[in-house]
Amino acid sequence: MLLRTVIAVGLVAIASEVTAQTPEVIRLWPGKAPGSENWTVPEATTTSPAGDRTISNVSDPSVSVFLPSPASATGTAVVVAPGGALRILGWDNEGVKVAQWLNSKGIAALVLKYRTLQSMPGGGRGRGAAPPAGAAAGPRKELEIRNGNANPEPDDLTLREVLQMGIADAQQALRLARRNAAAWRIDPARLGIMGFSAGGGIAVGTALAERTDASPDFLVSLYGPSLQDVNVPAHAPPLFIAVGSTHFNVTNGCLALFAAWKAAGKPAEIHVYDQVSAGFGMTTRGLPVDSWSDRLLEWLVARKLR
DSSP states (O other): OHHHHHHHHHHHHHHHHHHHHSOEEEESSSSSOTTOTTOOSOOEEEEOTTSOEEEEOOOSOEEEEEOOOTTTOOSOEEEEEOOSTTTEEETIIIIIHHHHHHHHTTOEEEEEEOOOOBOOGGGOOOTTBOOOTTTTOSOOOOOOOBTTBOOSOTTOHHHHHHHHHHHHHHHHHHHHHHHTTTTTTOOTTSEEEEEETHHHHHHHHHHHSOOSTTOOSEEEEESOOOSSOOOOOTTOOOEEEEEETTOTTHHHHHHHHHHHHHHTTOOEEEEEETTOOSOOTTOOOSSGGGGHHHHHHHHHHHTTOO
C-alpha cells in the first residue's frame, strides 16, 4: 500500500512538472488581427525528419509564454521572433528551443507567432499571398544596401504590408509582457526582442518605430537585417548581431545595420562567423558559431541586462 502511495505521489509530481513546463498561449488581438480580417487560408504545421516544426499561413498571431523557475528568474524577458522569409516560422529551432535556453539562464521568453504571407491553394495570389515559385528566377546578385535596408523585394507591396503586420504583432507582444510584468516576474525596463532572419527584420522594426510602451530595451538580431530604411532614433536600444560570413545579402545587411547604429552613437556589437551561411539557430555544427549564445549571454551581463 505504501509503495502504491509513493508511486502515485511520484506520478502526480511528474505530471505537475510537465504541466508547469507547458507554455501559456495568448492571442495578441481581440477578435481578428487588424489588416488581415479577410484572410481565410488555414494555418498549417509541418515537421522535419529531425522533429522541428515550421508554421505557415499565420493569420491569428499569439505568443507562447515560457517562464523560468521563480528561484532562477532574473527579471529579464525577451520576445523571440522566429524566421522564415515572412512566409513560414521556424518554430522550434528559432523559437521554442531558444526559449528553453533563455529559461535555463533565468530569462523569460515569449515566442512570437506573427502573421506570415499566405500561400494560396493552387499557387494563386491574393491579399497577403506569397508570389508563385520561380517568379524572381535569374542569376543571384548581392543587394546594394541603401539606408541599411536589406529587403530583397522592396517594391513588393504585399510583402511590405505583411512586414508591418509582423511588427505590429511584435509590439503587441512587448505591450503584453509589460502589462504582465508583476505576474511573470519581469522587470519592464529589461524587456528585449530577439529575431532570427525575417524575424530579426521585424525586431529591428520595433526598435525603429516611435517610442511607446512597445519599444524594446535591447535588440538582438540573429542573421536578421533590417527590411526597411534605417533611421536610427534617439531612443534606439543596445544592439547585438550574430551572422554567418557567407549569408547571401544578409551578411552585408547586418553589417550595414551595425554601421548605422554606430554612426548614430548607439551601443552595438557584431559577431560574423566564418564557414557558415544561413539559419544556424540552435543547431550545433562543431564550429565557432555554436558559441553565439555564450557571446549573447556575456553581452547581456556586461550591459546589466541580465
